[in-house]
Amino acid sequence: MKETLESLEEFATEVIYDRKKGFGAGVLRVFLRLLSGVWGGLVRLRLYLYRERVLREHNLGCLVISIGNITVGGTGKTPVVELFARALRDAGRHVAVLSRGYKSKKPPFKERLKNRVTGRTVQDPPRVVSDGNEVLLDSELSGDEPYMLASNLDGVVVLVDKDRVKSGGYAIREHGIDTILLDDGLQYMRLRHRLDIILVDSMAPFGTGRLLPRGTLREPATSLKRAHYIFLTKCRLGESNDALIEQIRKYNRTAEIIACRHAPCYLHNVHSDERLPLEALKDIYVGTISGIATPETFENSLTRLGANVEARRRYTDHHRYTEQEVLTFINHCVDRDLAMIVTTEKDAVRLPEIDSRDVPIYYLRVEIEILSGQETWRECIERVCSPQSVEAVNRLFT
Numbered sequence: 001m002k003e004t005l006e007s008l009e010e011f012a013t014e015v016i017y018d019r020k021k022g023f024g025a026g027v028l029r030v031f032l033r034l035l036s037g038v039w040g041g042l043v044r045l046r047l048y049l050y051r052e053r054v055l056r057e058h059n060l061g062c063l064v065i066s067i068g069n070i071t072v073g074g075t076g077k078t079p080v081v082e083l084f085a086r087a088l089r090d091a092g093r094h095v096a097v098l099s100r101g102y103k104s105k106k107p108p109f110k111e112r113l114k115n116r117v118t119g120r121t122v123q124d125p126p127r128v129v130s131d132g133n134e135v136l137l138d139s140e141l142s143g144d145e146p147y148m149l150a151s152n153l154d155g156v157v158v159l160v161d162k163d164r165v166k167s168g169g170y171a172i173r174e175h176g177i178d179t180i181l182l183d184d185g186l187q188y189m190r191l192r193h194r195l196d197i198i199l200v201d202s203m204a205p206f207g208t209g210r211l212l213p214r215g216t217l218r219e220p221a222t223s224l225k226r227a228h229y230i231f232l233t234k235c236r237l238g239e240s241n242d243a244l245i246e247q248i249r250k251y252n253r254t255a256e257i258i259a260c261r262h263a264p265c266y267l268h269n270v271h272s273d274e275r276l277p278l279e280a281l282k283d284i285y286v287g288t289i290s291g292i293a294t295p296e297t298f299e300n301s302l303t304r305l306g307a308n309v310e311a312r313r314r315y316t317d318h319h320r321y322t323e324q325e326v327l328t329f330i331n332h333c334v335d336r337d338l339a340m341i342v343t344t345e346k347d348a349v350r351l352p353e354i355d356s357r358d359v360p361i362y363y364l365r366v367e368i369e370i371l372s373g374q375e376t377w378r379e380c381i382e383r384v385c386s387p388q389s390v391e392a393v394n395r396l397f398t
Contacts, residue, residue: 006316013316016215017208032214040211043219050189057192058165062172063093063179063384066193068186070223071207072216073293073317075199076233076262078145078346081183083368084197085149085156091385093179096171097153100184101127101143101160102318126161126170139349144318145183147349165191179384186226187218195384198227202235202259203297205244224251229380232259234297235371256380258373264301267340267362270348276362278305287311287333287341287359289326291319291350298344301364311336323352333359 014020015028049055067084069075081097088095129135129142130150139147142160150158157175161167164182168191171177182188186198207216224230230248232241241259248257267276285308288299295314302309313329315321333341341361343351348363370377378397 006319009316012213016213029214033210036211036214039213040220043211046189047219047223055189058190059192060165060168060172060180062168062177064168064182064191064193065180065195065197065384066182066185066188067197067199068182068184068188069199069201070186070217070219070221071201071204072212072218074204074216074297075201077184077199078148079262079366079368080197080199080231080233080260081181082149082152085153085181087381088179088181088384089153089155091381093385094175094177095155095179095181096157096159096168096175096177097146097149097181097183098126098164098167098171098185099129099143099146099149099158099160100162100164100188101146102184126159126163126167129158129160130156132157132175140320144346144349148345149183151349164188186223195228196226197229197231198224198255199231199233200224200244200248202232202241202244205247222251224248224255227252227255229376230255230257232257233262235259235261237261237371241372256373256376258376258380259371260368261371262301262366263369264305265365265367267342268345268348268365270343270351270361270363271353271356281342282306284308284339285310285336287313287329287336287338289313289315289321289329289341289343289361290347291315291317291321292344292346293317298364301366302342307342310338318350320350321347321352323354326351326354326356330354330356330359330361 011020015025015032050057065084067077067081069077085095085097127137127142129137129146130153132155135150137147142150146158146160157171157177159167159171168180171180182191182193185193186196206221209215209217211217211220230252232244235241245257264278266278267280281302283306286302288302288309290298292298299309299312311333330341338359341359343361343363345363345365351361
């Protein structure tokens with residue numbers, strides 16, 4: 001069943017990106033185009049109802065910052081959330097990250113049915129991935145991105161719940177939180193945002209240019225006007241973003257724009273604490289395994305670091321690997337006499353615990369590097385923090 005669903009998802013993705021040809025793909029595109037018209041109407045209606053306050057936002061009396069995008073996947077959002085959470089924590093804020101936990105494992109069906117029948121569902125607390133002191137759930141129960149954030153952010157609470165009004169209230173009551181980061185929060189309008197941070201992938205700023213489900217746009221490009229800050233992600237060193245900024249200014253003339261890149265830092269062994277410098281990739285032959293929205297970006301980054309990518313295994317986004325899948329790929333890499341297998345940090349948390357001594361598996365650790373707009377970034381953090389935290393902000397940026 002799992003394989004069938006992933007095959008259908010992969011086929012639909014190929015159709016959406018116009019990579020799949022043939023009669024069946026053409027018919028599906030026509031059908032998806034019709035659905036896109038319906039989706040666009042519903043999106044505009046929802047935005048109108050919130051704008052006219054027919055649908056009301058909830059105010060928790062706490063600073064709420066949304067970090068999201070207008071496209072589906074691939075903008076590199078998780079490292080930006082980590083960057084914000086770390087900066088705000090270091091500047092003295094008590095931070096919680098609220099996620100919906102995409103593709104996290106649900107409680108057993110019997111338990112969910114019992115809760116629904118008894119009315120206990122609304123009383124269930126959110127899943128606490130991290131209480132700020134330790135990681136309490138694995139990636140299967142929490143979702144890969146919340147687990148990554150919890151593992152990398154000491155002193156930051158990470159909660160998972162589809163109802164982020166509920167999880168936000170829980171964070172305030174139980175953990176004394178004064179700052180909430182909504183991971184993938186642009187479309188979550190039930191909770192009032194003080195600041196909207198929108199990420200735009202510099203390599204594909206408006207996705208395929210079409211709305212879901214025919215394309216990858218969640219909302220029309222005009223929704224960029226809701227941004228207070230716009231992060232241009234995946235920028236290249238030395239390349240100008242002027243043309244893209246000019247495009248963005250058609251939709252938002254006032255938002256501050258910050259250009260950044262996902263800078264590779266080191267290689268980390270998936271099954272140990274071993275770290276290797278990036279120079280270890282120079283002139284060696286590697287295999288890659290990934291289940292992310294844009295595997296090409298990851299693979300190309302290894303090539304730019306000097307590696308020769310000789311074997312590639314790609315799965316659908318958020319794919320949870322089986323032991324057999326990984327062992328089969330390891331054996332393939334052994335046959336090709338490859339030096340190592342490299343994956344992403346997001347994939348690493350979904351890999352099973354196996355013996356990979358024949359071909360070691362490493363993930364590429366990346367962090368956000370601000371390329372332009374450093375002063376704007378500093379002002380953004382100052383804007384969020386209270387006056388008494390300005391000294392901490394100064395220490396953070398010196």
